[in-house]
Amino acid sequence: MNSPLFFLSYFVLSALVLVTAMAAVSFRNLVHCGLSLAFAFLALGAFYILLGAEFLGFVQILVYVGAVAVLIMFVILLAKPGVEERRWGWRDLVGRFAGVGVSLAVFLALLISVFRSPSLAVKAPEAPVFSIAVLGEKLVTEYVLPLQATGLLLTVAVLAAVIFASQEVTKK
Amino acid sequence: MNFANLSFDFGVGITLHTYLVLSAALFCIGLVAVLARRNAILVLVGIELMLSAANINFIAFWRFGAHPEEMVGVLFALFSIAVAAGEAAVGLALIILVYRHYKTINPSQFRSLNG
Structure with a gap:
């Protein structure tokens, strides 16, 4: 974890995360914000992979870049005033x-x-020990209750989102 | 020159500190978006960035911690990602609902919530 290549990728990735995150919150045009946010999430996924949590990096890219950023882009395009008033x-x-x-x-x-x-101020132990098999086993044995609760939460969230978004506009 | 074997340290090398500083910076960028932008979508973006900062902390403490084979940090971050996805869905649906009603997504214009 102390090779020059690691240093290089660490600094490049952290600079990328910070710069794209700053861009995502400071652009005036919301479409630019959404695109920068997608890049920030992508860089974060790469950062997780660099930290040794490969599975989590791919989950981050799938969920955040593939779902959350796309959802935010959809809402930006639906809510017309894409540029903040001056x-x-x-x-x-x-x-x-x-x-x-x-x-x-x-x-x-x-x-x-x-x-x-x-x-x-500790250094990382050598040899990352990430194993998806152990992760899956823990998820369905030791952490089965949080897993079920998360599933329930996501179901309720999806139902709530559909109900909210499909409501008629109330009369003033 | 064998690049991979060239060993140099920037003083102390990459310790847990550097990850925590990165996550603190990301958290504060999200906080700026929540506190200073006049746009509900960007407030939600800021919340997502703050949650990502928390995830960096979870994974860094897992990587540097005493028992990485227990996978607790990774599992926590996994659940955090799932909850953040649900939160984004509900939050964006609420923003669409409020936008239809008020024709604006400036949070300081949301003066009343009834009707």
Whole structure:
């Protein structure tokens, strides 16, 4: 995990994740935001693979890039005002500056707390131990209840989404 | 020059810290989207980015932790991805519903929720 190639891919991938995520939240045109988001999720999937969790990387690409990003693109194209209006009230400006300030404060607090815990400065053990067989076995034995609960949750979520989206517009 | 055997360390090498810093940065980018954008879809995008930051943490702690063979971090991240997908579906359906009613997706314009 300390070869130059690993360093290179680590830095390229993390820069890609951060840049595309920043692009996804800062473009004015929502279609550009959706595309950058898809790239950010793709880079995150590659990042998971780099960390040794191959299966999770492919799940991330399937679920996030294939479903969530496409869903967000559909909604962006359905909700017509794809470009944020340019009018800015002072209330909006205060809200934006406060939001950025709060986020920076949270980031600094996280950084300080991360670097003040020296027990976190560990290197990874060699040889990743990812095995899909073990994962599947655990999923249907030890974690069968969370699995069923997730299935129920997804069913309810899909039903709710269909019911919400197919409702008639209520009269004002 | 054999590239793979060329060993150099940037001081300490890649430790758990670097992953946690990356995940903190991603989390705060999502937080900016939630707090500072005037668009409900981008708020949802920000929430997805924050959930992804949490997933990075799960996997990094799994990779660097004491018992990686237990797969707990990977399983947690797997469930988190499933829940995030459901959340995105419901959230986007709600956004479409609200858009039909108000003809806008600016969250600060959603003044009343009844009727």
